[in-house]
Amino acid sequence: MERKDFETWLDNISVTFLSLTDLQKNETLDHLISLSGAVQLRHLSNNLETLLKRDFLKLLPLELSFYLLKWLDPQTLLTCCLVCKQWNKVISACTEVWQTACKNLGWQIDDSVQDALHWKKVYLKAILRMKQLEDHEAFETSSLIGHSARVYALYYRDGLLCTGSDDLSAKLWDVSTGQCVYGIQTHTCAAVKFDEQKLVTGSFDNTVACWEWSSGARTQHFRGHTGAVFSVDYSDELDILVSGSADFAVKVWALSAGTCLNTLTGYTEWVTKVVLQKCKVKSLLHSPGDYILLSADKYEIKIWPTGR
Amino acid sequence: MPSIRLQGSDGEIFEVDVELAKQSVTIKAMLEDLVMDDEGDDDPIPLTNVNVAILKKVTQWCTHHKDDPPPPEDDENKEKQTDDITVWDQEFLKVGQRTLFELILAANYLDIEGLLNVTCKTVASMIKEKTEEIHKTFTVESDFTEEEEAQMRKEKLV
Numbered sequence: 001m002e003r004k005d006f007e008t009w010l011d012n013i014s015v016t017f018l019s020l021t022d023l024q025k026n027e028t029l030d031h032l033i034s035l036s037g038a039v040q041l042r043h044l045s046n047n048l049e050t051l052l053k054r055d056f057l058k059l060l061p062l063e064l065s066f067y068l069l070k071w072l073d074p075q076t077l078l079t080c081c082l083v084c085k086q087w088n089k090v091i092s093a094c095t096e097v098w099q100t101a102c103k104n105l106g107w108q109i110d111d112s113v114q115d116a117l118h119w120k121k122v123y124l125k126a127i128l129r130m131k132q133l134e135d136h137e138a139f140e141t142s143s144l145i146g147h148s149a150r151v152y153a154l155y156y157r158d159g160l161l162c163t164g165s166d167d168l169s170a171k172l173w174d175v176s177t178g179q180c181v182y183g184i185q186t187h188t189c190a191a192v193k194f195d196e197q198k199l200v201t202g203s204f205d206n207t208v209a210c211w212e213w214s215s216g217a218r219t220q221h222f223r224g225h226t227g228a229v230f231s232v233d234y235s236d237e238l239d240i241l242v243s244g245s246a247d248f249a250v251k252v253w254a255l256s257a258g259t260c261l262n263t264l265t266g267y268t269e270w271v272t273k274v275v276l277q278k279c280k281v282k283s284l285l286h287s288p289g290d291y292i293l294l295s296a297d298k299y300e301i302k303i304w305p306t307g308r
Numbered sequence: 309m310p311s312i313r314l315q316g317s318d319g320e321i322f323e324v325d326v327e328l329a330k331q332s333v334t335i336k337a338m339l340e341d342l343v344m345d346d347e348g349d350d351d352p353i354p355l356t357n358v359n360v361a362i363l364k365k366v367t368q369w370c371t372h373h374k375d376d377p378p379p380p381e382d383d384e385n386k387e388k389q390t391d392d393i394t395v396w397d398q399e400f401l402k403v404g405q406r407t408l409f410e411l412i413l414a415a416n417y418l419d420i421e422g423l424l425n426v427t428c429k430t431v432a433s434m435i436k437e438k439t440e441e442i443h444k445t446f447t448v449e450s451d452f453t454e455e456e457e458a459q460m461r462k463e464k465l466v
Contacts, residue, residue: 018402018403054405054406054409054446055446055447059409067428068428068431070388071429071432072432072435076436076439082452082461083446083448083450084448084449084450085451088460
């Protein structure tokens with residue numbers, strides 16, 4: 001048969017073949033094999049294995065497999081990981097696909113981490129967390145019993161929770177065991193912050209105090225506010241303490257000396273939060289490494305440069 | 309219409325319209341290189357990685373898509389869809405799986421983005437549709453032990 005006619009014929013029977021049922025296709029193959037001579041049978045036997053291979057992950061070069069995988073959603077990809085070890089290996093090695101999955105969940109992608117398995121795990125963890133939130137299974141509650149009045153102040157650091165109460169005490173709890181590991185007498189606490197050496201408390205008695213954990217003694221008393229102190233923050237590096245109060249002001253104090261360095265006004269409501277932050281971004285007013293003071297009342301957040 | 313000759317991996321020569329051939333970025337680059345060199349323009353362009361049968365299918369696709377606008381910039385953040393393959397392309401790609409993979413390889417080698425995308429999308433949609441039957445569809449055997457599989461399912465749990 002002439003080449004051109006042969007090709008036309010082949011195209012035609014291809015179309016017909018594809019339209020057959022599985023049973024009919026099998027019958028066709030059987031029939032063709034029965035019509036085949038030794039040459040065809042040998043050809044079939046030599047090439048059968050390669051002809052039968054359809055595992056695209058094996059047939060395509062890695063970069064093309066990755067290109068293809070990008071069209072699959074994460075759930076399908078996870079199912080595909082269960083197909084066989086080779087598929088699992090290839091799919092779990094495709095960094096881009098898992099980074100994109102995390103990105104679509106709202107994750108910030110750190111491009112310096114190129115390990116695909118890392119991103120796959122991040123994705124799985126995030127999905128699990130989202131499901132737990134939906135099923136109301138994301139949080140564990142435990143009760144810490146010990147105070148005898150309202151607990152208004154909380155500060156968590158390194159596995160320890162500090163609580164400040166109207167019962168004139170502050171307690172330290174080990175979060176993992178739920179046990180109270182320490183406590184000292186203070187004034188009423190509206191805000192607390194602590195480190196290994198000291199505890200700083202902002203109180204409903206309008207003052208701020210600094211306490212030494214080891215002796216329980218008060219080492220500093222910062223007087224000056226005319227309203228409850230709702231928030232405190234301090235920096236040992238700068239030797240400053242800041243306090244936000246119901247008297248519509250923020251005061252900046254010398255931490256070790258106890259003196260008031262500055263009073264910042266302009267607030268129209270109780271200052272409920274103050275934060276001393278080392279900034280990481282460059283802006284018109286400050287550079288990375290500078291400290292800024294953030295403060296919030298009901299309506300505004302004010303940012304103050306600390307000038308050091 | 310000027311045409312050029314392409315030589316497939318099996319040695320066979322295939323003639324195709326130049327404008328169509330230029331849909332392949334690879335061929336376009338080769339042509340630009342050849343124009344610089346005046347000698348031997350009548351020699352067929354060797355395409356060592358594509359056989360003529362596949363080349364013909366590719367040409368068929370390029371002919372139908374010759375007036376397509378260039379594909380939009382790849383938006384990395386958008387989720388890629390697989391259900392927007394045109395009816396013509398779907399019919400065109402109703403070929404054996406072997407041919408489908410050879411088309412992917414050819415589209416990649418010849419650098420024809422539209423064809424590469426539509427062939428990959430087709431395989432991806434096959435996986436999506438028949439996730440339960442992946443082993444059958446792609447003739448892959450599972451080599452996981454029961455414990456290994458149970459452990460993996462636990463990880464995948466959602």
